[in-house]
Amino acid sequence: MSTMNTTQLPKHTRQKLVAFARLLVQGTPLEPMAYEQQLLQQFIDGEVSIDEMSYRLDQYAAANASVD
Numbered sequence: 001m002s003t004m005n006t007t008q009l010p011k012h013t014r015q016k017l018v019a020f021a022r023l024l025v026q027g028t029p030l031e032p033m034a035y036e037q038q039l040l041q042q043f044i045d046g047e048v049s050i051d052e053m054s055y056r057l058d059q060y061a062a063a064n065a066s067v068d
Contacts, residue, residue: 006043006050014044035060 006014015022018040025031032040039056048056 007046007048011046016047018044023028 009017022032022040036057039048039053043050043053
């Protein structure tokens with residue numbers, strides 16, 4: 001099974017996807033922070049795919065995880 005290359009979606013489609021996702025999490029702890037907003041804009045601009053965003057978020061979380 002192959003995955004869709006989301007960077008090939010039209011920009012207006014990527015904008016709608018991000019707007020919908022933001023609407024779902026607005027006012028919740030899941031609302032995107034600054035770094036996440038940057039990645040979302042890069043997705044809208046077609047610079048990164050969903051898979052790349054996921055990878056970068058995982059790396060960011062790992063680098064910023066608090067050690068107990």
